Amino acid sequence: MIEVIPFxxxxxxxxxxxxxxxxxxxxxxTLPEYKDAINSAADFVAKKLKAAGISRINIFKTxxxxxxxxxxxxxxxxxxxxxxxxxxxxxxxxxxLWNHPPFDPFIKDNKIYxxxxxxDKGQLYMHIKSVEAYFKTRGSLPLNVKFLIxxxxxxxxxxLEKFINDNTELLKCDSVLISDTExxxxxxxxxxYGLRGLAYMEVELTGPSQDLHSGSFGGxxxxxxxxxxxxxxxxxxxxxxxxxxxxxxxxxRLTKKEKNNYKRLKFSDKRLARELGVKELYGEKGFTTLERxxxxxxxxxxxxxGGFTGKGAKTIIPSMATAKISMRLVPDQDPKKIIKEFTKYxxxxxxxxxxxxxxxLHSAFPVLTPLGDKAAVAASVAMEKAFGKxxxxxxxxxxxxxxxxxxxxxxxxTVLMGMGLNSENLHSPNEHFDLNHFHLGIISSAYFMEExxx
Amino acid sequence: MIEVIPFxxxxxxxxxxxxxxxxxxxxxxTLPEYKDAINSAADFVAKKLKAAGISRINIFKTxxxxxxxxxxxxxxxxxxxxxxxxxxxxxxxxxxLWNHPPFDPFIKDNKIYxxxxxxDKGQLYMHIKSVEAYFKTRGSLPLNVKFLIxxxxxxxxxxLEKFINDNTELLKCDSVLISDTExxxxxxxxxxYGLRGLAYMEVELTGPSQDLHSGSFGGxxxxxxxxxxxxxxxxxxxxxxxxxxxxxxxxxRLTKKEKNNYKRLKFSDKRLARELGVKELYGEKGFTTLERxxxxxxxxxxxxxGGFTGKGAKTIIPSMATAKISMRLVPDQDPKKIIKEFTKYxxxxxxxxxxxxxxxLHSAFPVLTPLGDKAAVAASVAMEKAFGKxxxxxxxxxxxxxxxxxxxxxxxxTVLMGMGLNSENLHSPNEHFDLNHFHLGIISSAYFMEExxx
Numbered sequence: 001m002i003e004v005i006p007f008x009x010x011x012x013x014x015x016x017x018x019x020x021x022x023x024x025x026x027x028x029x030t031l032p033e034y035k036d037a038i039n040s041a042a043d044f045v046a047k048k049l050k051a052a053g054i055s056r057i058n059i060f061k062t063x064x065x066x067x068x069x070x071x072x073x074x075x076x077x078x079x080x081x082x083x084x085x086x087x088x089x090x091x092x093x094x095x096x097l098w099n100h101p102p103f104d105p106f107i108k109d110n111k112i113y114x115x116x117x118x119x120d121k122g123q124l125y126m127h128i129k130s131v132e133a134y135f136k137t138r139g140s141l142p143l144n145v146k147f148l149i150x151x152x153x154x155x156x157x158x159x160l161e162k163f164i165n166d167n168t169e170l171l172k173c174d175s176v177l178i179s180d181t182e183x184x185x186x187x188x189x190x191x192x193y194g195l196r197g198l199a200y201m202e203v204e205l206t207g208p209s210q211d212l213h214s215g216s217f218g219g220x221x222x223x224x225x226x227x228x229x230x231x232x233x234x235x236x237x238x239x240x241x242x243x244x245x246x247x248x249x250x251x252x253r254l255t256k257k258e259k260n261n262y263k264r265l266k267f268s269d270k271r272l273a274r275e276l277g278v279k280e281l282y283g284e285k286g287f288t289t290l291e292r293x294x295x296x297x298x299x300x301x302x303x304x305x306g307g308f309t310g311k312g313a314k315t316i317i318p319s320m321a322t323a324k325i326s327m328r329l330v331p332d333q334d335p336k337k338i339i340k341e342f343t344k345y346x347x348x349x350x351x352x353x354x355x356x357x358x359x360x361l362h363s364a365f366p367v368l369t370p371l372g373d374k375a376a377v378a379a380s381v382a383m384e385k386a387f388g389k390x391x392x393x394x395x396x397x398x399x400x401x402x403x404x405x406x407x408x409x410x411x412x413x414t415v416l417m418g419m420g421l422n423s424e425n426l427h428s429p430n431e432h433f434d435l436n437h438f439h440l441g442i443i444s445s446a447y448f449m450e451e452x453x454x
Numbered sequence: 455m456i457e458v459i460p461f462x463x464x465x466x467x468x469x470x471x472x473x474x475x476x477x478x479x480x481x482x483x484t485l486p487e488y489k490d491a492i493n494s495a496a497d498f499v500a501k502k503l504k505a506a507g508i509s510r511i512n513i514f515k516t517x518x519x520x521x522x523x524x525x526x527x528x529x530x531x532x533x534x535x536x537x538x539x540x541x542x543x544x545x546x547x548x549x550x551l552w553n554h555p556p557f558d559p560f561i562k563d564n565k566i567y568x569x570x571x572x573x574d575k576g577q578l579y580m581h582i583k584s585v586e587a588y589f590k591t592r593g594s595l596p597l598n599v600k601f602l603i604x605x606x607x608x609x610x611x612x613x614l615e616k617f618i619n620d621n622t623e624l625l626k627c628d629s630v631l632i633s634d635t636e637x638x639x640x641x642x643x644x645x646x647y648g649l650r651g652l653a654y655m656e657v658e659l660t661g662p663s664q665d666l667h668s669g670s671f672g673g674x675x676x677x678x679x680x681x682x683x684x685x686x687x688x689x690x691x692x693x694x695x696x697x698x699x700x701x702x703x704x705x706x707r708l709t710k711k712e713k714n715n716y717k718r719l720k721f722s723d724k725r726l727a728r729e730l731g732v733k734e735l736y737g738e739k740g741f742t743t744l745e746r747x748x749x750x751x752x753x754x755x756x757x758x759x760g761g762f763t764g765k766g767a768k769t770i771i772p773s774m775a776t777a778k779i780s781m782r783l784v785p786d787q788d789p790k791k792i793i794k795e796f797t798k799y800x801x802x803x804x805x806x807x808x809x810x811x812x813x814x815l816h817s818a819f820p821v822l823t824p825l826g827d828k829a830a831v832a833a834s835v836a837m838e839k840a841f842g843k844x845x846x847x848x849x850x851x852x853x854x855x856x857x858x859x860x861x862x863x864x865x866x867x868t869v870l871m872g873m874g875l876n877s878e879n880l881h882s883p884n885e886h887f888d889l890n891h892f893h894l895g896i897i898s899s900a901y902f903m904e905e906x907x908x
Contacts, residue, residue: 398669
C-alpha cells in the first residue's frame with residue numbers, strides 16, 4: 001500500500017475540488033424540473049469512473065432516472081465487491097435557512113457545505129477516488145469491483161429494484177459496500193452491521209354510519225376513538241413488550257459480544273433525553289437504550305385522527321377513527337409474517353361494535369451482516385488502519401430497503417462503511433460533510449480493497 | 455275552557471298562514487348579512503305579542519341580536535310563567551339538498567317545510583296564539599305571563615345570559631315554559647324533565663420537542679399517541695364505568711317510577727342500532743339504553759389528532775397528540791367539580807415521559823325538573839287533555855345551557871313541553887314541523903295556563 005496511500009494524501013485538495021464540481025449539479029430526484037441536472041450527475045459519475053480506470057461503463061436508462069454501472073473484473077480468483085451509492089439529492093427547501101446557496105459548495109472549518117455533501121455524493125465519490133489511486137499507482141485493483149450508482153434513492157429506488165431483479169447475473173458479487181451511513185462520533189471508525197426492518201400499517205375503525213350528537217347518543221354506542229385507544233393500548237404490555245402473537249418468535253438475541261460492544265460506546269441516556277427534549281427516555285424493560293434502538297423491535301403510532309380536530313368544542317361521537325401504526329423489525333423477523341399476525345390480532349381486538357379495515361402501507365426486511373463476515377472484517381481493519389483507532393460496531397434503527405434487495409437477490413452481505421455524521425443535516429438546510437472524514441473515507445476504501453482481497 | 459279551545463280550532467288555518475309569514479324571514483343568527491332579517495323577526499314577534507293582547511312589550515338591544523320581552527301581569531295571586539323561545543334559525547347549507555327553498559314555507563302531508571319550522575319559530579308561536587285565544591275569548595289570562603324571546607340561541611345565547619343576570623327582578627317567575635324539544639313519538643304527549651350537563655375538555659400531550667424519525671428513535675422515547683391512547687383507555691373500567699375519582703358521587707339514582715316510565719316507552723335497541731348503522735349498541739353495564747342516554751353520565755372522545763395524518767406512510771414519532779374529551783353529566787353532578795377532578799386525574803395518569811396541558815373548553819349544568827312540580831304536573835295534564843293520551847316522561851341526553859341559567863338565576867323550574875320530532879331535520883335541509891303537533895301545541899299551551907293557574 002506504500003504507493004496508494006501517499007498518492008491519496010498527495011491528491012487531497014484535488015479530490016475536494018472534484019467533489020465541488022459534483023456538488024454543483026442540482027440533481028434533485030423528486031422535482032421534474034431538475035431532470036437535466038439528474039442526467040448531468042449520471043454523466044459526471046460515468047466520466048469520473050472512466051477517468052479512474054474503470055473499463056466497462058454503462059448508463060442504463062430506466063423509466064425514471066438513469067443507473068450508472070461500471071465494472072473492472074481484472075482480478076480473477078479474487079472476490080468481487082459491488083459498491084453502491086446514489087447521485088441524487090433531497091430538495092433544498094426551506095431554502096431561506098441555508099447560510100450559503102445549496103449548490104455552490106463552500107468550505108468552512110474543514111467542512112464542505114452543499115446539498116448532497118454527505119448524502120451521498122461525498123461518500124460515493126470516496127470509492128471512485130480510491131479506485132483511481134490504485135490504477136494510477138499500481139495499474140490495477142487488488143480485487144474485482146462493480147459500481148452501481150443510482151439516481152432515485154431519495155424517492156424510493158423503485159427502478160433500481162427492478163434493475164437488480166432483471167440483472168442478478170451482471171451484478172453478481174461477494175459483498176456489497178455502501179458508504180451512506182454515519183460514524184458513531186467524529187473520528188471514530190464505525191461499522192454499521194444491522195438495520196431494522198419495517199411493517200407500516202393503517203387501522204381504520206368505523207362505528208356509527210355518521211357522526212352523532214354526543215348528547216343524544218352518548219352512552220348508546222361504542223365510540224371509535226375510545227375503541228381505537230383501547231386497541232392501541234393492548235398492543236403493548238406493561239413492560240413495553242409488544243403483544244402481537246408470535247411477534248418475538250424470530251427475534252435474534254443479542255450476543256454477549258454485541259452487548260459488550262454497545263457498552264463500550266460513550267452513550268448517555270441523559271444526553272439523548274436532553275437532545276430530544278424529553279424528561280426521560282422510555283422503552284421496553286430489560287434492555288439498554290442502544291439495545292432498544294438497534295436490536296429490539298418497536299411499535300409506534302405514527303399518526304392518529306378521528307372526529308373533530310378543529311379549534312374549540314364540537315359535541316360529536318365520531319363515525320371513524322384511524323391510526324397509522326408501524327413496527328420496526330429486527331433480524332430475523334419477516335415483515336410479511338408480522339403483517340399477517342398484526343392484522344389478525346388487531347381484527348381480533350376490535351369489538352363487534354365497530355368495523356375494522358387494516359391496510360399494509362409499506363414494509364422492509366431487517367438486515368444483519370455477521371460480524372465475522374470476511375467483508376465486514378476487512379472494512380473494520382481498513383477503517384482501523386485509516387483512522388488509527390479501533391472500529392466500533394453499531395446498528396442503525398432505521399431501514400434501508402435497497403439493502404434487503406441486495407441481500408435477497410444477490411445473496412451478498414452488505415457492509416455499511418459510512419463516513420457521515422448524524423449532525424451533518426442530511427435532508428435539512430446546511431447539509432455538510434467533514435472533509436477529514438472524506439479523506440479518511442478514501443483511505444479506508446483503499447485499505448478495504450486490499451484487506452478484502454487477501 | 456269552552457270558549458278558548460273552539461276559538462283555537464276555528465282559527466287553525468289562520469295560525470298556519472301567520473306562521474308562514476314568520477318562517478319567510480331568514481333570521482339566521484350566525485351570518486352577519488342577515489342582520490336585517492334578525493331585526494325583522496324580532497319586530498314580528500313583538501307585533502304578534504301586541505296583537506295577541508300582551509300589554510307591555512320591549513325590544514331590548516344587546517351587543518348581539520335583540521331580545522323581545524313582553525309581559526301581562528293582570529292576574530294577581532296567580533302564578534307567573536315565563537315563556538322562552540328563540541326567533542333565530544340555523545344556516546341553510548347545504549342549500550342544494552332542500553327540496554323547496556328554505557324561506558318559502560311549503561306544506562306537504564300536513565307538514566310545513568322551512569328553516570325554523572320546528573326549531574323554534576313554530577314552537578314558540580304556539581304560545582303567542584294560545585295567549586291570543588284567551589284575550590279574544592275571555593279578555594284576560596288565567597295567570598301572569600312573561601315572554602322572553604331571543605335571537606341568539608343557535609349561537610350560544612351569550613347576550614341572553616347577560617340579560618338574565620342583569621334583569622332577575624324583571625324576569626322573576628314561578629316556572630319557565632319552553633317548547634323547543636321533541637315528542638317521544640308522533641301524537642304522544644311528552645314531558646322532558648331532564649337534560650344532561652357537559653364538561654368538554656382538551657388534553658394535549660407533548661413528548662419530544664419535535665417529530666422524530668421512528669427508525670432512529672423508535673424504542674428510546676415514549677410516543678405521545680401511544681401514551682394518550684393508554685390514558686384514554688384508563689378513563690373507563692371494563693364495565694364501561696368512568697374511572698375519574700368521585701365522578702359518580704353526586705349522580706342521582708333513577709327512581710323506581712322513572713325506571714317504570716322508561717320501560718313503558720316502546721324503545722328498541724335493535725331499531726336504534728339499525729338507525730345508527732352499528733352492529734350492536736354499547737355502554738355502561740347494568741343499565742338499559744334509555745337509562746344510559748338520559749340518566750347516566752358518559753365520557754366520549756369527540757376528536758383526536760397527532761402525528762402524520764395524511765395519505766400514505768411517514769415514519770415519525772410525533773411530538774404531540776391531542777384529544778377532545780367530553781363528559782355528559784347528570785343531576786346532581788357539578789361540571790366545575792367534575793372538571794377539577796378530571797384535570798387532576800389525567801395529569802396523574804400522564805407519565806413523566808410526556809408533558810400535559812388540560813384545557814376546559816365548555817361546560818353546562820345538568821337539569822332535572824321534579825316530576826311532582828306544579829308546573830310539570832300542569833303541563834302533563836294539559837298535554838293529556840290536548841292529545842287525548844297519557845303523557846310520557848322522558849329526559850334528553852343533550853344539554854340546553856340556557857335552562858341552567860333559568861334554574862340558577864331565576865330559581866324557577868323549567869318545563870320542557872316540546873312538540874317537535876327528532877325526525878324533523880332540525881339543523882339539516884328540509885326542516886319541517888308537523889302541523890297537527892303545531893295545533894295540539896297551541897291547545898296544550900292553553901290548557902297549561904288554566905291548569906297551572908288552579
